[in-house]
Amino acid sequence: MTRPQVAKVIVDVPVKDTDRPFDYSIPESMRAWIEVGSRVGVPFGHRTVQGFVVALQEEPSAAGIRLKPIQEVLDVVPPLSAELVKLAEWMSRKYACRFITALQAMVPTALKGKAERYISLGDPAEAEEEDEYSGTLVRIETKQTEEARTIMAYVAQKGEVPALQLSRVFQDSAETIKAMLRKGVLQENQSIKDKLQKKMLKAVDLAVDANEAEAALETFPAKAQRQREVLKFILEMKELLPLPLKEILASLQVSAATVKGLEDKGLIAIVDQEVFRDPYRGRRFKPSAPLALNDEQQHAFERIRGALDAFAHDVFLLHGVTGSGKTEVYLQTIQRCIEQGRQAIVLVPEISLTPQMVERFKGRFGDQVAVMHSRLSGGERYDEWRKIREGKVKVAIGARSAVFAPFEHIGLIIMDEEHETSYKQEESPKYHARDVAIRRAREQGAAVILGSATPSLESYYAARSQADDDFAPMLLEMKLRALGNKLPSVQIVDMREELKEGNRSMFSRPLHRAIEVRLERGEQMVLLLNRRGYSTFVMCRSCGYVAGCPECDISLTYHQKSNNLRCHYCGYAAPAPSVCPDCGSEHIRYFGTGTQRVEEELAKLFPGIRVIRMDVDTTTEKGSHEKLLKQFRDKKADVLLGTQMVAKGLDFPDVTLVGVITADSALNLPDFRAGEKTFQLLTQVAGRAGRHQLPGEVLIQSYTPEHYSIVHASGHDYLSFVRDELKHRRNLHYPPYCRLILVTMTHEQLPLLVRMAENMVTALKGKAGQRGWLGSLDRLTSDAFDVLGPVASPIPRIKNRYRFQCMVKWRGNIDAVGLVREAAEQLEETAQHQKLQIAIDVDPQMLM
Numbered sequence: 001m002t003r004p005q006v007a008k009v010i011v012d013v014p015v016k017d018t019d020r021p022f023d024y025s026i027p028e029s030m031r032a033w034i035e036v037g038s039r040v041g042v043p044f045g046h047r048t049v050q051g052f053v054v055a056l057q058e059e060p061s062a063a064g065i066r067l068k069p070i071q072e073v074l075d076v077v078p079p080l081s082a083e084l085v086k087l088a089e090w091m092s093r094k095y096a097c098r099f100i101t102a103l104q105a106m107v108p109t110a111l112k113g114k115a116e117r118y119i120s121l122g123d124p125a126e127a128e129e130e131d132e133y134s135g136t137l138v139r140i141e142t143k144q145t146e147e148a149r150t151i152m153a154y155v156a157q158k159g160e161v162p163a164l165q166l167s168r169v170f171q172d173s174a175e176t177i178k179a180m181l182r183k184g185v186l187q188e189n190q191s192i193k194d195k196l197q198k199k200m201l202k203a204v205d206l207a208v209d210a211n212e213a214e215a216a217l218e219t220f221p222a223k224a225q226r227q228r229e230v231l232k233f234i235l236e237m238k239e240l241l242p243l244p245l246k247e248i249l250a251s252l253q254v255s256a257a258t259v260k261g262l263e264d265k266g267l268i269a270i271v272d273q274e275v276f277r278d279p280y281r282g283r284r285f286k287p288s289a290p291l292a293l294n295d296e297q298q299h300a301f302e303r304i305r306g307a308l309d310a311f312a313h314d315v316f317l318l319h320g321v322t323g324s325g326k327t328e329v330y331l332q333t334i335q336r337c338i339e340q341g342r343q344a345i346v347l348v349p350e351i352s353l354t355p356q357m358v359e360r361f362k363g364r365f366g367d368q369v370a371v372m373h374s375r376l377s378g379g380e381r382y383d384e385w386r387k388i389r390e391g392k393v394k395v396a397i398g399a400r401s402a403v404f405a406p407f408e409h410i411g412l413i414i415m416d417e418e419h420e421t422s423y424k425q426e427e428s429p430k431y432h433a434r435d436v437a438i439r440r441a442r443e444q445g446a447a448v449i450l451g452s453a454t455p456s457l458e459s460y461y462a463a464r465s466q467a468d469d470d471f472a473p474m475l476l477e478m479k480l481r482a483l484g485n486k487l488p489s490v491q492i493v494d495m496r497e498e499l500k501e502g503n504r505s506m507f508s509r510p511l512h513r514a515i516e517v518r519l520e521r522g523e524q525m526v527l528l529l530n531r532r533g534y535s536t537f538v539m540c541r542s543c544g545y546v547a548g549c550p551e552c553d554i555s556l557t558y559h560q561k562s563n564n565l566r567c568h569y570c571g572y573a574a575p576a577p578s579v580c581p582d583c584g585s586e587h588i589r590y591f592g593t594g595t596q597r598v599e600e601e602l603a604k605l606f607p608g609i610r611v612i613r614m615d616v617d618t619t620t621e622k623g624s625h626e627k628l629l630k631q632f633r634d635k636k637a638d639v640l641l642g643t644q645m646v647a648k649g650l651d652f653p654d655v656t657l658v659g660v661i662t663a664d665s666a667l668n669l670p671d672f673r674a675g676e677k678t679f680q681l682l683t684q685v686a687g688r689a690g691r692h693q694l695p696g697e698v699l700i701q702s703y704t705p706e707h708y709s710i711v712h713a714s715g716h717d718y719l720s721f722v723r724d725e726l727k728h729r730r731n732l733h734y735p736p737y738c739r740l741i742l743v744t745m746t747h748e749q750l751p752l753l754v755r756m757a758e759n760m761v762t763a764l765k766g767k768a769g770q771r772g773w774l775g776s777l778d779r780l781t782s783d784a785f786d787v788l789g790p791v792a793s794p795i796p797r798i799k800n801r802y803r804f805q806c807m808v809k810w811r812g813n814i815d816a817v818g819l820v821r822e823a824a825e826q827l828e829e830t831a832q833h834q835k836l837q838i839a840i841d842v843d844p845q846m847l848m
């Protein structure tokens with residue numbers, strides 16, 4: 001067999017001219033190891049850089065060319081498959097990003113560094129399993145060849161062999177080693193260092209009981225203020241003890257010596273805490289059997305099963321009201337997919353936010369499920385990824401990037417809560433997991449389910465109009481709740497009236513009363529603070545001074561735990577002032593309705609009320625989210641208070657009241673989706689009430705109760721909302737009536753930036769004109785292209801760089817992305833020495 005001699009490699013060098021494959025020759029000794037998707041080290045200029053093989057060629061393109069040779073192969077088993085490489089290429093075109101950036105996005109972080117990996121003998125139990133495709137005992141056969149026995153003996157004797165060493169020693173046995181790894185006879189591990197060290201972590205616990213520690217707080221000398229702060233913090237977090245030491249150091253920005261000082265005083269103990277590699281190991285999940293489907297579920301299930309059985313690439317939009325039992329439909333279709341010998345990917349908005357979801361899948365499919373959790377350590381994530389690649393699991397659940405799960409026979413991709421904006425990545429590659437899922441499914445002949453109680457307008461419109469060849473999902477509706485109960489009644493409370501009547505509290509009288517009633521009855525409540533658009537900033541009440549970041553045009557956010565001010569964009573931090581830096585007044589304080597303030601207010605109004613607060617501050621630690629939810633489920637609290645994260649996917653039987661503190665805080669953001677997001681959030685949170693036996697009640701407090709988003713959310717009326725919202729979108733030329741490309745340009749010098757931004761717009765219009773695309777969007781013709789701007793971005797300066805943007809609106813069968821990319825590259829060429837940066841965001845979700 002002749003093996004390819006030339007590899008086309010995409011190198012990891014961040015210069016524009018490198019965004020194309022370079023040819024390298026493959027040394028004889030490496031030929032068996034290199035495949036499309038291999039990661040290699042290649043000479044580039046005067047150094048060695050990393051790259052990915054994206055194609056192989058028998059011989060050099062032209063005779064007589066001397067190619068530089070590949071220097072090393074970095075993995076025994078290529079981290080990417082040919083299918084993923086192709087997908088990355090598609091992404092780079094679709095999202096105008098570099099090919100290498102798209103490739104890197106698919107590889108687990110653990111594989112990116114130079115960390116060495118080791119090979120040891122696989123778990124014998126796993127290695128004996130039957131191969132399900134051929135039905136034979138392939139793994140055992142593999143063991144029986146002479147070659148395999150020699151390799152096993154070698155590995156057994158050494159215990160663990162560096163992967164690359166093994167590949168050098170058994171240079172000619174590439175196929176066998178790769179087969180042995182696939183079959184689990186051998187296994188690849190992260191570095192030994194990772195395995196040994198990651199297991200222990202320093203954590204802090206109280207050494208005395210909490211009362212004693214409280215008492216000690218009083219007696220701290222003035223010079224031990226930092227220690228006092230630390231102890232106070234530990235006491236505040238006592239439910240979560242032991243706390244990782246690192247986290248205390250990071251949140252309070254204190255030194256380890258400070259914490260050590262407390263240990264010397266005998267108040268706390270620094271202990272070694274074990275960290276599990278498999279975060280779910282040892283956890284038992286209640287096994288669940290398939291439920292008998294109701295009519296609506298059955299209908300949806302049958303349609304999807306039909307697609308699976310036909311191996312058809314069909315996309316379904318499963319629009320089911322909150323509590324309609326979408327999850328059960330997912331579970332049973334996955335079951336079908338597994339029976340076919342295929343694999344399934346389940347995407348959820350942010351895995352750490354839905355521990356209940358993980359439980360449902362683990363309960364049904366047990367060890368066949370891999371969880372790709374953003375809070376896992378690099379090593380843990382690598383373990384899960386490897387289980388997928390090696391076919392040890394059949395289902396992968398994870399957030400956005402799980403769409404790249406390295407399965408080879410995908411039958412089904414499910415995207416739950418498909419309307420969530422977190423499916424769009426905000427850094428390059430700025431991809432949307434929905435588009436990538438559909439593309440991948442198409443290539444593999446897999447079905448796709450997009451599920452939501454509040455589908456994004458784009459998806460819903462595409463399903464209704466069936467106008468787009470690439471994206472025309474079939475609509476499946478579930479209008480009733482699975483357990484037969486009604487959607488909760490929703491009441492809107494006009495907060496302006498409350499103010500007129502002299503109620504200045506953040507709780508209206510109806511909400512106040514409703515909380516009282518629940519406390520009397522011993523029922524549970526969820527309170528939502530819509531914090532989008534809010535921040536806790538510091539303002540002087542005497543002169544109006546607002547503390548802002550010196551490098552970004554944005555106000556600083558107050559962090560109570562560390563009593564400092566921080567910039568969300570650049571990380572700048574400063575101590576919170578006690579007097580106004582402008583006028584010297586002492587009336588300077590932090591503003592904004594943070595969850596902490598709601599918590600304080602609750603404690604004041606309802607003495608003895610038990611509140612679990614869930615927000616970014618209380619959920620930084622791994623597993624804390626899960627812990628808090630469990631406490632709530634175990635009835636350790638009356639109220640679950642939180643931001644957006646309490647709105648999604650939770651299913652608690654005894655929640656009978658949902659209160660929204662302020663519904664409209666996000667309506668005024670400069671974002672054409674503000675109405676849609678508000679509607680979705682309110683509908684989702686209202687869906688948390690009365691899901692089981694007890695009826696639910698929802699109170700929404702608002703300063704603009706007549707807004708259609710709020711009115712329709714209160715009526716659970718998705719269709720009316722869509723009708724009104726589509727009218728707006730059509731009038732203002734926004735998606736789904738056109739598509740957007742946001743081009744943001746940044747530079748340190750404002751006048752130069754403005755000139756460049758103007759050049760950009762001129763170039764875009766010129767190019768579009770030449771192609772005959774330029775036309776008003778008003779005419780609802782198929783092809784249209786228009787450019788708005790340039791204007792200063794909503795955040796006009798970040799890290800001392802000014803920001804200008806222009807917005808392309810387009811429609812039809814034209815390569816708008818290619819045109820924008822072309823214009824940007826030309827401008828960058830002329831402006832390279834001037835340090836202009838251009839970011840292209842295709843189908844942007846954030847317009848800031």
Ligand SMILES: Nc1ncnc2c1ncn2[C@@H]1O[C@H](COP(=O)(O)OP(=O)(O)OP(=O)(O)O)[C@@H](O)[C@H]1O
Nearest residue numbers: 291292293294322323324325326327328482649687
């Ligand atoms: N066929 C069924 N028979 C009995 N109970 C069911 C059935 N289907 C679903 N359920 C139950 O109904 C409840 C709601 O289902 P589920 O949480 O899946 O709804 P959902 O559509 O995902 O809602 P949301 O969008 O609010 O997350 C769950 O407690 C679930 O166990």
Ligand SMILES: [Zn+2]
Nearest residue numbers: 540543580583
């Ligand atoms: Zn002042």
Ligand SMILES: [Zn+2]
Nearest residue numbers: 549552567570
């Ligand atoms: Zn800043």
